[in-house]
Amino acid sequence: MSQHSKKARRFLADAKRAAWHDETLWMVRCKRDRAAEAVDDWENLRGQASDIKEKALENIPQYIRQFKEAARQNGAIVMEASNHVMLQGYVATILRSNGALRVVKSKSMLTEECGLNEYLIEQGFTIIDTDLGECIMQLRREPPSHIVLPAIHLRKEEIGETFHKHLGTEAGASDPTYLAQAARKYLREQFLSAQAAITGVNFAVAETGTIVVCTNEGNADMGVHAAPIQIHCMSIEKIIPAMADLGVFTRLLARSATGQAVTAYTSHYRTPKPDGKMYIIIVDNGRSERLYHPTGRSTLKCIRCGACMNTCPVYRRSGGHSYGQVIPGPIGSAIAPFRDFRTAAGLPFACSLCESCSNICPVRINLHEQLYYWRQEMNSYRSTPILRKLIMKTAALVLAKPLYYRLAGSLGRFFLRYFPFMLKLPLRAWTRGRKLPRPERQTFRQWYARNASKHTS
Amino acid sequence: MWDHKIGLFIPCYIDQLYPRAGIAAFETLRRLGLNVSCPPNQLCCGQPLANSGAACETVALCRRFADSFLEYDYIVCPSSSCVYHIRHHYEKIARSEKVEKICDSIYELCEFIVDVLGIDDMKLLFPHKVGIHHSCHGLRGLELASTGELIQPRYSKVHSLLEKAEGITLTKLDREDECCGFGGTFSVFEPHVSVRMGTDRLSDHLRNGSEFITATDMSCLMHLEAIIRRQRKKAKVIHVAEILKTCRV
Incomplete structure (x- = not known):
């Protein structure tokens, strides 16, 4: 039995939670269907997005060069990290040299992948995740189970308990408004006292050197505006050629992710604040290898909307933690073999090949074909029983x-x-x-x- | 009027476990007045192996399959996943002229009736409440129907054939395009998720009043039937060919 299968069994043992997890995510998928239907020529928009990403991947060194030049002209300090160790080192050095000990972070799967929180805490920094879902997971010391809805596997009562333990809310309280108010108060204190803000990046526009971050809670803005130091961590594939391309993605992203027409905040960061410093760290961490892999390459088009998770009948019933990866679900299973072939061995098989993920992907990644491919690779690998x-x-x-x-x-x-x-x-x-x-x-x-x-x- | 030669491909698991589905497919095509026969030396298409990651072991199977169906103008098969496998994977596994010809001439049964024969009303008789389960490989792989994910005009080739049947009531499901959880060896590698998916699919049908659950793929139905029998539920599974064989044209 694969690791995924074992963990799925454990998740399914709580039948009520499993049913509710499935229904909640199915509801998100239905919302997405309605939102997509409301757009004229949705399928064409997906095609455009895929083409733009293909073009960006095709010319990635050129676009990165263009982005760096533009960003430097805007007054940002740009660094390049080839792997997670370098990213950790850069961030720690930036924080130390600016005397920043308290850091707020808005959602970033890349820093999750690079183990940045753990490293900074080890080095004596205080780092607080400010996205509500991420914040809950950080308090519970658990990894997120979904890339857009990190705490989707938890019931409000469990969040009530967590907040009671860490934020001093009333015992047994589980009213969502009450809990959200408590989180808000806690997070405001963090924003006000932070000396630096780290954000992830949704899109990096080569033409203008702009960083674009999409959030629903405004937490990236809150962090960046309040703290003198801002650090944006992006992986190389976040590059898009021009500002004119951005609209294609912002139209697709929120609709695919949660069925909203657009995220509540689409923040553009271009220049540092007066007396502030703006750092951009461009991270590779294994992506160049994928870029030249004939099958795996297209996974770099991913815009991290999470739609493939919401629609995946297996993910909905096994929960995100069953994948044992930073990024779970179909896209996670397609990326995992690049990170560690051995631990990823069961993942391409944790799929009924229903193809729903490929149909829903806003940038048309052929996810089911990727998983079929990895099944063949895994089978010819020595460690197959x-x-x-x-x-x-x-x-x-x-x-x-x-x-x-x-x-x-x-x-x-x-x-x-x-x-x-x-x-x-x-x-x-x-x-x-x-x-x-x-x-x-x-x-x-x-x-x-x-x-x-x-x-x- | 139509003297094309049609080869009926009966997949291994239908041959061994559900011959009635194969017989129904054969009878349906005969009733439509077609020149259909079943090459005696046909075997498995290799799908179970390829989906389990052993496509490279099936080169001989593919070649053998192509040889046994070479003389036919059309190949018809009552299993959408096998058709999908042949059409989408054969040329990658064992490319040859013969294989290319096979890939171009193979059709799933309903697809063949609707798209090739252009038949709209088969004058079926089936006075029951029927729930259609869209097998994923038929639904998305062969595009037998529209899905909720793709924003496109709504259609379903199986519905269009069955809805005109005399006395039939087609159930409206809560989730029209959800997988049943069979997925070939997935059902064995991930038994808990698989059974859970099947149970959920079944509940949708029972909740909405399906007496019969039908599909273009007997393997989905085998999985659902196994759960029905284990949980002692009332619904029956029936291959779509078993409804189509009631045709009176």
Whole structure:
């Protein structure tokens, strides 16, 4: 049993939570469907977005160069980190050299991927996640389970408990408005006392050197405006060529993510504040490798909307933590093999190949084909269990030879018909929640041999 | 009027476990007055292996498949996932002229009736409440119907054939395009998620009054039937061909 399968089993053991998790995310997907329907020529918009991203990936060194020049002219300090260690080092150095100890952060999957929080805390900095969902997860010391809705797997009562323990709300209180007020008060204090603000980046416009961050809570703005030092951490694929391209993505992003027409805030950061400093760190962390991988390349088009998670029937029932990755769901499973082939081994198989993710992806990443590809790769990899390899080889042989096929078929049907209990143990993965099929007396081929000639057209 | 030669491909699991679906497909095509036959040496298309990551082991299977159907003008198959596999993966696994010809001439049964034969009303008779389960490979892979994800005009080839049947009531489901959780070896690699998905799908049908659940893929139905029997529920599964064989044209 794969790690994913084991964790999914644990998640499903709480049947009520699993049902509610599934229904909540399905509701988000339905909202997305309605929002997309309201746009003229949605499918064409997806095509445009995909084309722009393709173009950006095609010429990425040139666009990065253009972006750096523009950003420097705007007064930003631009750095490049080839991996997570460099990013951690850069951020710590920036903070130290500016005497900043208290840091607020707005949502960034990249810094999550690079383990920035853990590193900075270890180095003695205070770092507070200010996106409400992320903030809840940070208080609970758990990783997010969804990239847009990090605490989607939690009930409001559980959040009430967390806030009671950490923020001193009343015991047993779970009213969402009350809890949101408490979080607001706590976060305002953090914003006011912070000496630096770190944000992720949704889009980086090469033409103008602009950083664009989309949030619903305004927390990126609050952090950046209040603190003298602002640090924007972006991965290389966030580059888009021109400002004119931005509208294509902002129209797609919020609709795909939550079914909103647009995120409440679309913040453009171009120049440092008077007396402030603006840093931009461009991170590679394995992306160049993906860029030159014929299949994996298109995963770099991802704009992190989370739509593939909301629509994925497996994700909705297994929960984000079952993937054991920073980014869960279909896109997470397609990226995971690049990060660590071994721990990703079960993920391409945690998928029924329903293709819903590829249909919903606003930048048309062929997610189901990616997962199909990785299944082939995983299978030819040394660590595949010998038994599984043997089963595949035997099956291939049996299914290619009429005599073997007939023999195996008769044998299987005989046991299924007369001694189904004998198959229960070897087939227990099937029989746990299902009965074995009851074959009929004859196969189609036997019927055909006897009856086909009787049928006349 | 139509003297094209049609080869009926009966996938391995239908042959072995659900011959009635294969027989129904054969009878349907015969009733439509077509010159249909079943090449005796056909075997599996290799889909279960390829989806489990062993596509490279199936080169011989693909070639064998192409050889056994080479003489036919059209290949028809009552299993959307097999058709999907052949149409989308064969040329990558074992490209050849023969294989290319096969990929271009294979059709799922409903698709064949609607798109190739252009039949609109089959004069079916099926006085029951029927829920249509859209098998993912048929739905998204062969585009047999529109999905909620793609913003496009709404259509369904299976609905269009069945809705005209005498006495039939098609159930309206809460989730029209959700996967049943079979997914081939997925059902064994991820048994808990798979059973949960199937249970949810089944509840949708029962809640909305389906007496029969039908699909273009017997494998989805095998999974759903296995859950129905384990949970002692009332619905029956029936391959779409078993409804189509009631045609009176």
